[in-house]
Structures are given as structure tokens and as C-alpha cells.
Amino acid sequence: DQQVKQNSPSLSVQEGRISILNCDYTNSMFDYFLWYKKYPAEGPTFLISISSIKDKNEDGRFTVFLNKSAKHLSLHIVPSQPGDSAVYFCAASTKGGGNKLTFGTGTQLKVEL
Amino acid sequence: EPEVTQTPSHQVTQMGQEVILRCVPISNHLYFYWYRQILGQKVEFLVSFYNNEISEKSEIFDDQFSVERPDGSNFTLKIRSTKLEDSAMYFCASSFREGDNQPQHFGDGTRLSIL
Numbered sequence: 001d002q003q004v005k006q007n008s009p010s011l012s013v014q015e016g017r018i019s020i021l022n023c024d025y026t027n028s029m030f031d032y033f034l035w036y037k038k039y040p041a042e043g044p045t046f047l048i049s050i051s052s053i054k055d056k057n058e059d060g061r062f063t064v065f066l067n068k069s070a071k072h073l074s075l076h077i078v079p080s081q082p083g084d085s086a087v088y089f090c091a092a093s094t095k096g097g098g099n100k101l102t103f104g105t106g107t108q109l110k111v112e113l
Numbered sequence: 114e115p116e117v118t119q120t121p122s123h124q125v126t127q128m129g130q131e132v133i134l135r136c137v138p139i140s141n142h143l144y145f146y147w148y149r150q151i152l153g154q155k156v157e158f159l160v161s162f163y164n165n166e167i168s169e170k171s172e173i174f175d176d177q178f179s180v181e182r183p184d185g186s187n188f189t190l191k192i193r194s195t196k197l198e199d200s201a202m203y204f205c206a207s208s209f210r211e212g213d214n215q216p217q218h219f220g221d222g223t224r225l226s227i228l
Contacts, residue, residue: 034216101146
């Protein structure tokens with residue numbers, strides 16, 4: 001099941017710079033997209049989401065962009081902080097049917113001092 | 114901030130034994146979910162539950178699996194006869210309602226180890 005893909009397994013960024021995490025999807029029925037952050041030994045923590053009727057959603061240092069024609073979304077973190085170091089998962093769902101989430105494989109972000 | 118709590122954090126069980134994983138969803142949430150993550154693999158959907166019945170289940174969720182909301186607060190996942198391949202992190206999640214773009218909130222998981 002490769003409906004949601006995160007092609008970069010890892011990303012290293014300097015503190016204060018922008019982190020850009022990417023996600024691609026293949027199922028055109030997806031209409032709600034989410035980003036989760038996960039620390040070791042913890043569950044995924046919800047960060048930010050976007051509906052398919054929008055192309056941008058912003059919350060503090062986090063912005064998610066959605067390009068429906070390219071079936072691509074990205075998460076921008078600016079400025080990046082050392083506490084942002086974690087695995088970031090992209091997830092998607094469709095309306096109805098219990099709204100199950102389909103996850104990507106995750107990108108390990110390391111923010112260096 | 115309200116959170117989803119899961120117990121135990123780690124469960125070790127002999128193959129063929131029954132195991133029950135427990136979850137307390139966020140109190141005003143109505144939709145409940147179980148996911149699992151086998152080491153090195155994606156987080157995978159198992160089942161969703163609303164109004165005391167299963168809304169959707171994946172191919173993984175076969176007859177060996179069952180879910181129950183035995184009271185107003187707990188949500189459990191039972192595996193009747195565990196197999197080695199059931200070893201994984203199991204995450205419970207809940208959301209306020211379906212649709213209207215409600216995010217699911219996850220617990221910290223139960224690590225299930227089958228020997």
C-alpha cells in the first residue's frame with residue numbers, strides 16, 4: 001500500500017533555518033491531510049492539518065501547503081528548533097467510513113545547533 | 114490538555130495466548146481507532162469504532178481480533194490467539210467526530226512482544 005509516500009527518510013537542518021518535509025499521495029479520493037510528529041517511545045502527536053478545499057494552513061511556526069494537481073503536500077517549519085527533532089508522518093483520509101488514516105513512512109528530522 | 118492513555122506500556126505474551134490491550138480515549142470523543150506499527154514499517158489502520166459498533170476494519174483485522182467498549186471510558190483490543198507476527202506497537206486513537214476534519218489524537222502505544 002503506497003498511497004502516501006514520504007520519499008526522504010531523513011532531513012538535517014540547522015537551528016533557525018527552514019525545514020521542509022514533503023509528502024506525495026496517489027489516491028485522489030483523499031480530502032483531509034494531517035502531519036504528526038513522533039518522539040521515540042511516544043505516540044504520534046497531531047501537528048497541523050489541511051482540508052482539500054484549501055491550499056495553505058498556518059499555525060505558528062508550522063505551515064502546510066497542498067498542491068492537489070500534483071498530489072503533493074509539504075510541511076514548513078520556520079524557524080527550526082532543536083526540539084523539533086523527531087519523526088514526522090504525513091497522513092491522509094477520505095470522508096466517511098470511519099475516516100481511517102493512511103500514513104506515510106515518516107521523515108526523521110534532525111535540527112542541529 | 115486531555116490525552117489518550119494506553120495500558121500496559123509493554124506486554125509480553127506467549128504465542129497462542131490471548132491478550133487484551135486497553136485504552137482510555139479522550140472523554141468527549143465519540144470515534145475510536147486502533148492502529149499498529151510493526152518495527153521498521155508504516156503505521157497501519159486496524160479498526161474504527163463508533164456508537165458501539167465497528168465502522169471500518171482493515172484486512173489485518175481478522176477473526177482473531179475484536180474490539181469492545183465495555184463501559185463509558187475504556188476501549189479494548191483483544192487478540193484471541195496471538196502469533197509471532199502480531200508483535201508490534203499498538204496505538205489507540207480517538208476523535209471528537211467523523212468528518213468536519215477532526216484530527217485523531219493518539220496514545221503512547223502498547224509494545225506487544227510475542228514469544
